[in-house]
Amino acid sequence: MDVAGRLPRLRERLEAAGCDALLVTNLANIRYLTGFTGSAAFLLVGQSTLFTTDGRYGDQSSEELGAAGVEAETAIGRRGEQIEALEKPAKGLRVGVEAENLTMALKEEFECVGSRLVPTAGVVEGLRRVKDAGELARIEAAADIADVALAQLKERLASGVTEAQFALELDFEMRQRGADGVSFETIVASGPNGALPHARPSDRLIEAGDVVVIDFGALVDGYHSDMTRTFSIGPPASAELVDVSDAVLVAQRAGVRALKPGVSCSEVDAACRDSLELAGYGSVFLHPTGHGVGLDIHEAPAVAAGSADILEEGVVVTVEPGAYLTGVGGVRIEDSLVITATGARALTKSTKDAIL
Numbered sequence: 183m184d185v186a187g188r189l190p191r192l193r194e195r196l197e198a199a200g201c202d203a204l205l206v207t208n209l210a211n212i213r214y215l216t217g218f219t220g221s222a223a224f225l226l227v228g229q230s231t232l233f234t235t236d237g238r239y240g241d242q243s244s245e246e247l248g249a250a251g252v253e254a255e256t257a258i259g260r261r262g263e264q265i266e267a268l269e270k271p272a273k274g275l276r277v278g279v280e281a282e283n284l285t286m287a288l289k290e291e292f293e294c295v296g297s298r299l300v301p302t303a304g305v306v307e308g309l310r311r312v313k314d315a316g317e318l319a320r321i322e323a324a325a326d327i328a329d330v331a332l333a334q335l336k337e338r339l340a341s342g343v344t345e346a347q348f349a350l351e352l353d354f355e356m357r358q359r360g361a362d363g364v365s366f367e368t369i370v371a372s373g374p375n376g377a378l379p380h381a382r383p384s385d386r387l388i389e390a391g392d393v394v395v396i397d398f399g400a401l402v403d404g405y406h407s408d409m410t411r412t413f414s415i416g417p418p419a420s421a422e423l424v425d426v427s428d429a430v431l432v433a434q435r436a437g438v439r440a441l442k443p444g445v446s447c448s449e450v451d452a453a454c455r456d457s458l459e460l461a462g463y464g465s466v467f468l469h470p471t472g473h474g475v476g477l478d479i480h481e482a483p484a485v486a487a488g489s490a491d492i493l494e495e496g497v498v499v500t501v502e503p504g505a506y507l508t509g510v511g512g513v514r515i516e517d518s519l520v521i522t523a524t525g526a527r528a529l530t531k532s533t534k535d536a537i538l
């Protein structure tokens with residue numbers, strides 16, 4: 183990963199963002215720009231770069247910034263000392279702040295930094311949309327771990343396990359296979375629980391005839407994967423869910439086919455939505471089609487109706503249509519894909535055969 187090349191690219195964006203320097207508070211953005219993986223830091227990027235953190239991270243930050251080849255002044259100390267250090271290089275400057283991340287409390291503390299604070303949105307996130315080869319390798323490694331873990335365990339779904347037990351085993355399997363952690367709390371939603379798009383795994387026993395939604399991912403060196411598969415334990419008890427299952431698969435293929443450079447994210451959303459509407463399930467597709475994936479599990483671009491984001495080569499997005507029938511169950515199918523010169527390549531590859 184070329185971390186050191188990112189600060190110059192950010193500097194080029196400051197003028198358009200209406201500021202002379204950007205005060206980065208979002209930790210994923212700080213990690214992206216410097217390689218720092220700790221839980222507290224500020225980063226001021228203007229003509230020069232100042233990185234501040236507290237005493238817990240003195241050694242770690244100098245190691246990580248050094249390994250990434252990032253040149254920055256550093257100030258290590260208590261919060262007040264960090265803010266004092268930020269005042270000097272920011273003197274007289276319009277200082278951009280990350281409006282979606284900055285708390286009211288922190289904003290008050292920053293009032294003394296620069297001539298004024300300028301709210302900005304998505305400046306670093308915009309850079310993060312296109313992944314470099316090192317980032318893609320990490321997301322792909324995370325996706326591979328999730329694929330192998332599911333293949334290894336999915337027969338267990340038919341062996342009389344609870345949702346919570348299966349989720350635990352899946353998480354354990356991913357860790358065993360080299361994941362640093364899980365991307366987010368694994369979703370295993372069976373029977374009527376499948377109607378809740380973000381159900382929590384419960385003590386419900388998974389039984390023959392159940393349709394089970396499994397949404398999960400692995401974390402590798404800060405990068406996430408995201409995949410959903412829906413399996414039926416033998417023929418589904420609900421005939422309607424057979425129809426829903428076919429419709430969601432067709433919609434997911436339509437969304438994937440729409441992916442290529444130059445296409446707007448709203449068009450990709452429309453491809454899935456139109457397909458499900460045609461099948462009669464438009465009103466029970468309860469969420470946007472997808473999202474970017476990288477250092478955050480949900481990041482730019484938003485694959486949603488009304489999204490002006492345009493796809494380009496190297497962007498990683500999910501396509502995850504679903505349909506949810508209250509009291510009956512649900513179906514969602516999700517892949518993470520990277521946009522290529524001519525289309526998209528799936529990073530998640532598990533079988534979509536619905537019947538276990």
Ligand code: ZN
Pocket residue numbers: 397398408409410516
């Ligand atoms: Zn997911």
Ligand code: ZN
Pocket residue numbers: 408472473500502516
């Ligand atoms: Zn997702």
